Amino acid sequence: MNKEELIPQIGVVKEIVQETGDVKSFHVVGLDxxxxxxxxxxxxxxxxxxxxxxxxxxxTSAPQNPDYNEFSIKKCGHLTSWLHDMEEGQEIxxxxxxxxxxxxxxxFRGKDLVFIAGGIGLAPLRSIxxxxxxxxxxxxxLDIIYGSRTKEDLVKRKEIxxxxxxDPHCSVYLTIDREEEGWDGHVGFVPTYASELGLSxxxxxxxxxxxxxxxxxxxxxxxxxxxxxxxxxxxxxRMKCGIGKCxxxxxxxxxxxxxxxxxxxxxxxxxxxxx
Amino acid sequence: xxxxxxxxACELLEDGTVNRVLGWQKxxxxxxxxxxxxxxVEEVKNNFxxxxxxxxxxxxxxxxxxxxxxxxxVFLKPCDTYSFNxxxxxYKIHRDNVYAVGIECYGKADVEKLRAKGIDCxxxxxxxxxxxxxxxxxxxxxxxxxxVMAERCLNCKSKKHVAYDELIGEDGEVLDSHRFxxxxxxxxxxxxxxxxxxxxxxxxxxxxxxxxxxxxxxxxEKCVFDNYDSGAFNKAPANSFEESMFHIIRAFHVxxxxxxxxxxxxxxPEHIPLHLLNRKFIKDYNxxxxxxxxxxxxxxxxxxxxxxxxxxxxxxVVQKGGAE
Amino acid sequence: MIVKVAYSDLNKVLDAISANEKLYLPVDNAAxxxxxxPYTEGVQMSKQLNTLRSAKDFFxxxxxxxxxxxxxxxxxxxxxxxxxxxDYVIFGARACDVRSFDVLDNxxxxxxxxxxxxxxxxxxxxxxxxCNRPAETCFCGSFGIDAAKPAGDVQAWIVGDDFCMExxxxxxxxxxxxxxxxxxxxxxxxxxxxxxxxxxILDRLPLKDVKPVDNRDKELEVFNSPKWAELSSHCLGCGAxxxxxxTCQCFDIExxxxxxxxxxxxxxxxxxxxxxFTMMAAGTPRKTQKERFRQRFMHKLVYYPIKNxxxxxxxxxxxxxxxxxxxxxIVKVMKALEEDAE
Numbered sequence: 001m002n003k004e005e006l007i008p009q010i011g012v013v014k015e016i017v018q019e020t021g022d023v024k025s026f027h028v029v030g031l032d033x034x035x036x037x038x039x040x041x042x043x044x045x046x047x048x049x050x051x052x053x054x055x056x057x058x059x060t061s062a063p064q065n066p067d068y069n070e071f072s073i074k075k076c077g078h079l080t081s082w083l084h085d086m087e088e089g090q091e092i093x094x095x096x097x098x099x100x101x102x103x104x105x106x107x108f109r110g111k112d113l114v115f116i117a118g119g120i121g122l123a124p125l126r127s128i129x130x131x132x133x134x135x136x137x138x139x140x141x142l143d144i145i146y147g148s149r150t151k152e153d154l155v156k157r158k159e160i161x162x163x164x165x166x167d168p169h170c171s172v173y174l175t176i177d178r179e180e181e182g183w184d185g186h187v188g189f190v191p192t193y194a195s196e197l198g199l200s201x202x203x204x205x206x207x208x209x210x211x212x213x214x215x216x217x218x219x220x221x222x223x224x225x226x227x228x229x230x231x232x233x234x235x236x237x238r239m240k241c242g243i244g245k246c247x248x249x250x251x252x253x254x255x256x257x258x259x260x261x262x263x264x265x266x267x268x269x270x271x272x273x274x275x
Numbered sequence: 276x277x278x279x280x281x282x283x284a285c286e287l288l289e290d291g292t293v294n295r296v297l298g299w300q301k302x303x304x305x306x307x308x309x310x311x312x313x314x315x316v317e318e319v320k321n322n323f324x325x326x327x328x329x330x331x332x333x334x335x336x337x338x339x340x341x342x343x344x345x346x347x348x349v350f351l352k353p354c355d356t357y358s359f360n361x362x363x364x365x366y367k368i369h370r371d372n373v374y375a376v377g378i379e380c381y382g383k384a385d386v387e388k389l390r391a392k393g394i395d396c397x398x399x400x401x402x403x404x405x406x407x408x409x410x411x412x413x414x415x416x417x418x419x420x421x422x423v424m425a426e427r428c429l430n431c432k433s434k435k436h437v438a439y440d441e442l443i444g445e446d447g448e449v450l451d452s453h454r455f456x457x458x459x460x461x462x463x464x465x466x467x468x469x470x471x472x473x474x475x476x477x478x479x480x481x482x483x484x485x486x487x488x489x490x491x492x493x494x495x496e497k498c499v500f501d502n503y504d505s506g507a508f509n510k511a512p513a514n515s516f517e518e519s520m521f522h523i524i525r526a527f528h529v530x531x532x533x534x535x536x537x538x539x540x541x542x543x544p545e546h547i548p549l550h551l552l553n554r555k556f557i558k559d560y561n562x563x564x565x566x567x568x569x570x571x572x573x574x575x576x577x578x579x580x581x582x583x584x585x586x587x588x589x590x591x592v593v594q595k596g597g598a599e
Numbered sequence: 600m601i602v603k604v605a606y607s608d609l610n611k612v613l614d615a616i617s618a619n620e621k622l623y624l625p626v627d628n629a630a631x632x633x634x635x636x637p638y639t640e641g642v643q644m645s646k647q648l649n650t651l652r653s654a655k656d657f658f659x660x661x662x663x664x665x666x667x668x669x670x671x672x673x674x675x676x677x678x679x680x681x682x683x684x685x686d687y688v689i690f691g692a693r694a695c696d697v698r699s700f701d702v703l704d705n706x707x708x709x710x711x712x713x714x715x716x717x718x719x720x721x722x723x724x725x726x727x728x729x730c731n732r733p734a735e736t737c738f739c740g741s742f743g744i745d746a747a748k749p750a751g752d753v754q755a756w757i758v759g760d761d762f763c764m765e766x767x768x769x770x771x772x773x774x775x776x777x778x779x780x781x782x783x784x785x786x787x788x789x790x791x792x793x794x795x796x797x798x799x800i801l802d803r804l805p806l807k808d809v810k811p812v813d814n815r816d817k818e819l820e821v822f823n824s825p826k827w828a829e830l831s832s833h834c835l836g837c838g839a840x841x842x843x844x845x846t847c848q849c850f851d852i853e854x855x856x857x858x859x860x861x862x863x864x865x866x867x868x869x870x871x872x873x874x875x876f877t878m879m880a881a882g883t884p885r886k887t888q889k890e891r892f893r894q895r896f897m898h899k900l901v902y903y904p905i906k907n908x909x910x911x912x913x914x915x916x917x918x919x920x921x922x923x924x925x926x927x928x929i930v931k932v933m934k935a936l937e938e939d940a941e
Contacts, residue, residue: 001681001718005711006852006866007666010675050668050675050862051854076880078503091675093668237884238877240852243711246869247849248877250894252818253902272822272897274884303805303934304735307926310833331925336833391631395648396735398805412735412803475629481652481661481842483870485924488835501875510851511662511867542924544839545651546630 005243008048008093011036014068016088019155020148022075023120024084025060027068028094035061035069037097041104041128042234042262045096046242047071049086053079056239056257058124059097062131069094072123072155098242099261102128102206102232104138107264111204112140116217118190118209119148122155124234124261125208129164136169143199147175147190147213151183173197191216195224205231218265228265235261235268235275251275277325279443280350280378284323285316287348293374294345297336299329305400306386310336312347325350327384327402330425332536334358334368335491341369349373352380353447354431356438357534357570358491363438364573365532367494377439377446382420382428387546389423427537427550430454437571449568454535455558457551477522479545482511486522486539486549492529499524526552531560531577534570601785602775603763612762613638615778616688620724623657624690625650635689644691648734653845653918654696655703657689658719661842661868665715665852668862681714684722688774691728694749695739695916699845700725702914705907706848715866724770727751729797736917738806738930744914747797758793761785809930811913812940815905822897826935831892833925838870840919840928841895846912849876871895896932 015027030036037045039059048054055077061070075084083092102108113132115125132139144164148154154174165172175186175193186193190213199205205221207214214233221231237249237256244258252271254260284296296319300311306328313319332355340347351359356377362368384407389397399410402420409416421429432454434447461469487493487500500521526533526549535557539549560567564578604612616622622638625645633645634652667678700720707716727749730737739746748754752771755764763785766772775782801807814821841847851869856862869876871894877883885891903912919928 001679001683002712002714004665004679004681004714006713007677007679010677050670050864051856053854054852087673090673093675093677236879238879240850240869244709245706245713245848246851246866247871247898248869250898250902252822252897253905270819272819274822274890274894302926303930307920307928309926309931312832395732396804398735412800412805413732481868483837483839483842484873485835485837485839488837489924501873503875510853510869511865538924542837542839544843544922546632 005095006241008046008095009036011047011069011092011094013086013088013090013092016086019072020153022084023072023123023153023155024075025070025072025156026083027061027070028092029068035065035067036094037069038063039069039097039127040101041131042101042124043097043099044124044242044257044261045069045071045094045098046239047073047079047083048093049079049082050093052082053077054093054240055079056098056242058127058234058261060123060126062127062134064131064134072120072126074120096242098257100259102262104128104131108132108204109138110140112143112200112202114143114145114199114203114205116145116190116194116205116207116209118146118213119153120155121209121213122146125206126156128206129170133164133167133169139169142167142170143173143197143203144170145173145175145190145194145197147177147188147193149177151176151180189213189216191220195220199224199226201225203230207231207233228269231265232262233265233268235263237275276379276444277323280325280376281319281323283376283443284313284319284348287374288316288319292346293348295340295347296323297333297340297347297349298323299325299331299333299350304397306384306397312336312340325378327400327407327420328386330383330385330541332358332489332491332538334362335489335538337368337373338362338494341372343372346372346374348376350376350378351436351439352378353434353436354380354427354534354536356436357433357568358536359570360438360573361532361534361570362491362494364570364575365494375439377436377442379444379447380428380434382424382431384420384423385425385541388425389418392418392423394418425537425541426548427535427540430456432535432568438573454554457548458554458558461551461555476547479547480522481545482521483544485542485544487525489538489542490525490529491534491536491538492532493525522547522549522552526556529553530556531567531579532569533557534568601763601765601787601790602779602782603758603761603785604782606757606760606762608781609644609762610641611781612778613642613644613690614640615781616690616774619777621685621687622690623687638690648730648732648737649693649696649916649918651918652843653699653916654689654692655699655845655848657723658700658716659703659707659848659850659868663715663850663866665864665866668854668864669860670862671860681718684718686722686724688724688726690726691755692725692749692751693730693916694727694744694746695737695914696845697725697727697749697751698739698742698744698914699916702846702903702907702910702912703848705910724753724774725751726753726755726764726771726774729754729756729793731757731793731797733797733800733804734917735805736920737804737915738809738917739915740801740804740807741809741811741915741933742911742913746801747794756790756793758786758789761789763790763793765790806915806930809933810937811900811911811933812936813904813909814901814936814940815909818897818901818905821901821936821939822893824936824939826939827889827893830927830932830935831889834872834888834892834927835924836872836874836888836891837924838868838872839922839924841870841872842868843918843922845914845916845918846899847895871898896929899929900933900936 011028017025060072239249240246244255249256296313301324396412401408433449533553625633626636632651633647669676707713730746752768850866899912
């Protein structure tokens with residue numbers, strides 16, 4: 001019998017990193033100790049535990065990571081709670097990678113990129129940020145605007161402050177929603193912060209976060225003169241198969257699992273607003 | 276009869292008694308009739324239909340309709356009035372927002388029975404004094420209406436309207452029907468035969484949920500079978516035993532509330548005689564607790580929940596942990 | 600080349616086929632409904648126009664076991680128990696169901712190929728049967744299907760007292776060759792006359808003028824049509840239409856924990872009409888029955904054609920017309936969309 005895409009393979013959880021109160025990162029390798037797959041930044045994979053459930057998660061590790069595939073996962077349901085409670089060395093099931101990923105070899109080449117993320121929305125962008133940082137000759141400057149409710153909710157804060165902020169190709173702008181003891185950085189919502197920065201209009205925007213944040217950020221960008229054809233996002237819908245067959249993650253005629261999850265906003269505008 | 280209903284609906288719309296009409300809408304054929312809400316005299320005149328195929332029980336739709344602004348006119352056949360009362364008993368319908376018009380019913384035809392007689396490609400059916408004159412593209416046919424009447428109508432339990440604001444036509448009587456005959460046949464079977472009978476029936480189930488969704492007694496906001504966290508969630512049977520569980524649990528859940536309207540069997544695409552499960556409960560209730568008909572009156576309580584600690588029930592049933 | 604057997608001797612053909620491979624055909628069950636059943640000696644083929652359930656079950660059964668797991672402590676074992684299907688014959692499928700296989704192929708055989716479906720599909724030989732007496736609910740002609748030439752690997756006609764067959768594909772020729780002992784040469788002219796006769800009936804069907812509108816370039820317009828609210832207003836949200844539909848292919852994947860820590864992952868039919876179909880922790884993008892109802896018909900009449908070169912995901916079999924508890928169905932939707940287009 002040929003390989004069946006819907007039958008997963010075993011992944012071993014080599015390391016678990018507590019990122020925030022409710023986000024953990026899981027480093028996963030195959031039984032041979034190597035990464036299970038090589039992904040395009042922005043792609044997703046199905047992670048499951050037999051008898052518990054299966055879910056689609058964005059791959060947070062960059063393609064060039066030689067050691068493992070990483071998933072940063074927020075605890076919010078049945079499966080994610082189980083994953084949060086497991087210990088290192090646990091075997092889980094993985095299949096993928098799925099979806100189109102960001103156009104890193106085409107539309108993004110030679111461009112200045114602005115990453116705007118809120119909360120766990122950083123997870124899908126981390127892969128592409130580290131990919132671009134590893135290939136600086138192919139991309140212009142990287143602006144990273146990232147906000148969360150509190151400083152404790154900033155995912156990968158250590159990496160952001162110690163690696164990204166020190167990278168000459170990157171400018172990092174962190175913000176939290178409200179004043180907090182021990183925080184001397186920017187305070188305020190992401191959409192306002194993004195508007196205040198006066199981003200030059202030739203940049204490409206990649207945005208990921210809660211719908212309300214995306215909505216207001218997009219409004220602000222449009223007001224500044226950005227075209228929707230300059231803005232990319234990654235979508236989330238309920239999925240079961242991940243390969244465009246089970247019929248539930250469509251936005252109009254596009255399946256988020258196969259034709260997405262990355263969409264350019266002007267293309268999204270042509271589809272039924274059902275997401 | 277249809278003309279009379281249309282005339283009255285238009286009157287009530289025009290004099291402002293109601294602002295819309297819940298009735299049956301014409302389809303492409305004589306039998307493919309859809310429950311619908313009409314908001315204007317024009318719509319009623321053009322699309323309202325009442326004929327031998329208006330089997331759908333409209334009372335379930337009152338659940339959402341009666342929550343809307345203004346009064347809704349609803350046409351209820353005698354058996355539908357029982358569902359109406361039962362829903363009122365369970366506080367699922369806002370009575371003040373409903374204007375109920377009881378209408379006579381002489382039994383509805385089952386188009387599947389026509390097809391089973393080899394009459395297909397039906398283009399029209401007319402009832403001429405109890406005889407159905409059927410036009411098909413292959414020619415004309417004629418069948419006594421009784422021969423193709425729905426099972427639930429052949430075993431009609433009552434021609435009496437137990438609730439209405441006004442009546443069009445005559446009110447009838449509660450009938451001494453033969454609706455328990457088939458249940459008795461099943462009771463006579465050995466346990467093994469009975470199990471085989473139900474397994475062969477229920478294994479046809481495709482779990483489309485039509486029976487549940489059409490049932491006026493199934494009014495849960497979220498069904499236990501749809502609730503992932505309930506432990507009973509399932510969409511498809513893992514084995515044939517599990518499939519029977521869906522229907523048996525559902526029958527238990529509507530026991531004492533089911534009015535035997537027969538919608539479950541009418542809509543089952545696989546023609547599973549689901550009403551027999553409900554009738555078994557009704558029959559048992561009658562035999563164990565005395566005659567009881569859900570929906571006969573508003574506010575009546577099902578015998579199995581109408582116990583008092585001292586009078587009826589064993590202490591072990593009422594008291595947590597058994598006797599005091 | 601046409602071959603034939605006397606209709607009264609049809610079981611000779613069935614016996615000959617089933618001597619070589621497993622054979623399924625429409626048979627009347629105890630309740631008088633036709634369903635596809637394995638052939639056993641003496642079983643009569645149903646005379647009904649169509650089976651209650653569609654023929655998609657052969658390739659896409661309601662419940663499909665996929666893979667088994669065992670989980671003990673931190674360790675997981677995977678048991679891939681797929682095995683190559685045996686060859687089998689589907690006998691007496693109608694033109695609508697035969698076309699539905701093409702519709703399903705576009706989904707399940709697209710990259711990455713679904714091996715569960717492919718396995719059953721490639722081992723099947725399909726003998727189709729022309730519809731001598733179509734029903735008022737039939738509208739396969741709306742999708743360019745000819746009920747008089749039902750395609751498949753072998754197509755067959757009942758012509759008077761004869762059962763005539765014509766191989767259409769190599770697979771079909773092989774099947775005919777394997778049973779040639781019970782066949783005699785048929786009469787092309789008689790078959791042509793039968794086809795003519797069927798065409799005359801098809802021309803008189805009440806739904807013959809129902810035509811799908813090519814709305815591939817009007818996705819948003821159709822989506823935003825005010826008609827959806829009215830069409831869906833009394834939809835019960837059951838899945839009867841979906842489950843009797845030969846082209847509905849949505850599925851769910853779930854785990855069933857049995858005994859001995861063995862966990863069976865299976866897929867089962869699912870319906871976009873259900874409220875939990877797109878439910879996520881944060882809610883669902885299709886909040887009311889209107890959105891769910893619209894999704895089903897947009898998929899069949901707009902989304903699927905966009906993805907598949909204008910092919911519709913409906914074959915006009917009429918099962919949903921017969922089975923919808925409230926008699927709301929794709930023909931009523933198509934007519935409403937046709938009004939919009941005018």
